[in-house]
Amino acid sequence: xxxxxxxxxxxxxxxxxxxxxxxxxxxxxxxxxxxxxxxxxxxxxxxxxxxxxxxxxxxxxxxxxxxxxxxxxxxxxxxxxxxxxxxxxxxxxxxxxxxxxxxxxxxxxxxxxxxxxxxxxxxxxxxxxxxxxxxxxxxxxxxxxxxxxxxxxxxxxxxxxxxxxxxxxxxxxxxxxxxxxxxxxxxxxxxxxxxxxxxxxxxxxxxxxxxxxxxxxxxxxxxxxxxxxxxxxxxxxxxxxx
Amino acid sequence: xxxxxxxxxxxxxxxxxxxxxxxxxxxxxxxxxxxxxxxxxxxxxxxxxxxxxxxxxxxxxxxxxxxxxxxxxxxxxxxxxxxxxxxxxxxxxxxxxxxxxxxxxxxxxxxxxxxxxxxxxxxxxxxxxxxxxxxxxxxxxxxxxxxxxxxxxxxxxxxxxxxxxxxxxxxxxxxxxxxxxxxxxxxxxxxxxxxxxxxxxxxxxxxxxxxxxxxxxxxxxxxxxxxxxxxxxxxxxxxxxx
DNA sequence: GCTAGTTTCAAACAAGCGTTTGATTGAGAT
DNA sequence: ATCTCAATCAAACGCTTGTTTGAAACTAGC
Numbered sequence: 001x002x003x004x005x006x007x008x009x010x011x012x013x014x015x016x017x018x019x020x021x022x023x024x025x026x027x028x029x030x031x032x033x034x035x036x037x038x039x040x041x042x043x044x045x046x047x048x049x050x051x052x053x054x055x056x057x058x059x060x061x062x063x064x065x066x067x068x069x070x071x072x073x074x075x076x077x078x079x080x081x082x083x084x085x086x087x088x089x090x091x092x093x094x095x096x097x098x099x100x101x102x103x104x105x106x107x108x109x110x111x112x113x114x115x116x117x118x119x120x121x122x123x124x125x126x127x128x129x130x131x132x133x134x135x136x137x138x139x140x141x142x143x144x145x146x147x148x149x150x151x152x153x154x155x156x157x158x159x160x161x162x163x164x165x166x167x168x169x170x171x172x173x174x175x176x177x178x179x180x181x182x183x184x185x186x187x188x189x190x191x192x193x194x195x196x197x198x199x200x201x202x203x204x205x206x207x208x209x210x211x212x213x214x215x216x217x218x219x220x221x222x223x224x225x226x227x228x229x230x231x232x233x234x235x236x237x238x239x240x241x242x
Numbered sequence: 243x244x245x246x247x248x249x250x251x252x253x254x255x256x257x258x259x260x261x262x263x264x265x266x267x268x269x270x271x272x273x274x275x276x277x278x279x280x281x282x283x284x285x286x287x288x289x290x291x292x293x294x295x296x297x298x299x300x301x302x303x304x305x306x307x308x309x310x311x312x313x314x315x316x317x318x319x320x321x322x323x324x325x326x327x328x329x330x331x332x333x334x335x336x337x338x339x340x341x342x343x344x345x346x347x348x349x350x351x352x353x354x355x356x357x358x359x360x361x362x363x364x365x366x367x368x369x370x371x372x373x374x375x376x377x378x379x380x381x382x383x384x385x386x387x388x389x390x391x392x393x394x395x396x397x398x399x400x401x402x403x404x405x406x407x408x409x410x411x412x413x414x415x416x417x418x419x420x421x422x423x424x425x426x427x428x429x430x431x432x433x434x435x436x437x438x439x440x441x442x443x444x445x446x447x448x449x450x451x452x453x454x455x456x457x458x459x460x461x462x463x464x465x466x467x468x469x470x471x472x473x474x475x476x477x478x479x480x481x482x483x484x
Numbered sequence: 485g486c487t488a489g490t491t492t493c494a495a496a497c498a499a500g501c502g503t504t505t506g507a508t509t510g511a512g513a514t
Numbered sequence: 515a516t517c518t519c520a521a522t523c524a525a526a527c528g529c530t531t532g533t534t535t536g537a538a539a540c541t542a543g544c
Contacts, residue, residue: 044383
C-alpha cells in the first residue's frame with residue numbers, strides 16, 4: 001500500500017567513493033531530465049524519454065523522486081538554489097566593501113549576472129542547458145512550477161529590491177519593484193535563448209551562443225533603463241496617436 | 243482515406259446574417275482555445291477540454307482546423323497578424339509625418355506598444371488573454387510554434403530594426419539588433435504576466451492587471467536602455483569579481 | 485551463509501490523448 | 515420531392531501517458 005519509501009537515508013558507500021565513469025542513478029536521471037525538459041518543455045517530455053536517455057529503468061524516477069513533478073523541481077533546485085545563494089553572497093560582499101554607501105546599479109546587476117555566467121561556463125554543457133530551462137520555466141503556466149519558482153526567488157528578490165532602492169533613491173518604492181521585474185524578465189528571457197527570433201535578427205554566428213557577450217550587451221541596456229527618469233504623470237506623452 | 247475536406251468555401255447564409263447570441267462554431271472554438279491555451283499551455287490543453295468549454299463536438303476541431311497544431315496557429319494569427327499590421331502602419335504614419343527625419347525611440351516604441359494596448363482594451367477579456375498567450379508562446383520550445391512565430395514576426399522586425407537604426411545612428415547595426423531583441427523580450431515577458439513573481443513584488447492591487455499603466459512604466463525603461471552608451475570594449479568594466 | 489534493506493527490473497495498469505470513421509442532420513438548388 | 519454537400523454527432527481507433535506492482539538482484543552486517 002504505502003508509497004515506495006523514497007528513503008533519503010540511502011547508506012552511501014563510505015569506504016571508497018567511486019570516482020570512475022559510473023555515475024549515480026539519480027544524477028543520471030537529473031542530467032537527462034535537465035536536457036530533455038529544456039528541449040521539449042515539461043509536458044512534452046515523457047518519463048520514458050528521460051529514463052531511456054539516462055539508461056535507467058522507467059520506474060526509477062518514481063522510486064527516487066516520487067513523481068514527474070518532483071523530478072522537475074529537483075532539476076531546478078539542484079542549480080537554482082546555489083545560484084541564488086551565490087547572488088546574495090556576492091551582493092553582501094559588494095555592500096561590505098562599499099562601507100555603507102549605496103552600490104551602483106552596475107554593481108548590483110553584476111551580482112545578479114555573475115553567478116548566472118559562472119553557471120553557463122563551469123558545467124560547460126549542462127549549465128547552459130539549465131539556464132535555458134530556467135528561462136522557459138519562468139513563462140510556464142503550470143501552477144506547481146509558478147509557486148515553486150516564487151518560493152525559490154522570494155528571498156533573493158527582497159534583497160535585491162532593497163539594494164536597488166538604495167541605489168535609486170529618487171524612485172518610488174513601487175517603481176523600483178517594477179524595474180526589478182523588468183530586469184529579471186529581460187535576463188530570463190534572454191538566457192532562454194529563443195532561437196527562432198535570433199535567426200531573424202541575423203547575428204554573427206559566433207555570438208549567438210556566447211552567453212558572456214550576450215550579457216555584456218544586456219547589462220548596460222538594463223542599467224540605463226534602471227536609471228531612466230520617472231514618467232511625468234498626467235501629460236500622456238506616451239501612447240496617444242497622431 | 244483523404245482528409246475530411248476542410249473546405250474553406252462554406253457557403254455563408256447571405257440572406258440575413260444572424261447577429262443574435264448564436265456564434266459560429268469556429269469562433270466558439272477559437273475563443274475557448276484562446277483562453278485554455280493561455281491558462282494551461284499548448285501541451286497541457288486537451289481537445290476534449292476545449293470542445294467541452296466551447297459546447298461543440300470533439301470532432302469539430304479536426305473538421306474545421308485539421309489538427310490541434312493548426313488550431314493553435316489559427317488562435318495566434320487571428321489577432322497577431324492584425325496587430326503586427328497595425329504596428330507597421332503606425333510606424334509608416336509616424337515616418338511620413340516626420341518628413342524624412344529620424345523618429346525618436348519613444349515614437350518607435352509607441353508604434354510597437356499602442357496596437358498591443360488596443361488589443362488589451364478593445365476585446366476586454368479576450369484581448370488580454372491573447373497577450374498572455376502570446377507571451378507564453380514566445381518561450382515555448384515546440385518547433386512548430388517557434389517557426390510559426392518567426393514567420394509572423396519577420397516582416398515587422400525588419401521594419402522596426404531599420405527605424406531604430408536610424409534613431410540610433412551611433413550604434414552598430416548588430417547592437418541595434420540585440421537591443422530590439424531585448425525590447426521585444428521585455429514586452430512579451432511583461433505582457434505574459436507571470437503572476438507568481440508579481441505577487442512577490444507586492445504591487446498595488448489596482449495596477450497588477452492594468453496593462454496601460456504597466457506599459458507606461460515599461461516604455462521609459464526601454465527607451466533609456468536603447469539610448470545607453472555602448473560598452474567600452476576590452477576594459478571589462480563588467481563581470482569581474484572583487 | 486544467512487538476513488535485512490536498498491535498488492533495479494519487466495510487466496502491467498487505468499486513464500487520457502489526438503484523430504478517424506460512418507451515420508445523421510439540415511438547409512439550399514434543381 | 516430530390517439531390518447535394520457542408521456540418522454535426524456518438525463511437526471507436528490505436529497509442530502514449532504517469533504510476534504501481536511484485537519479484538529479482540545486489541550489498542552490507544553478522
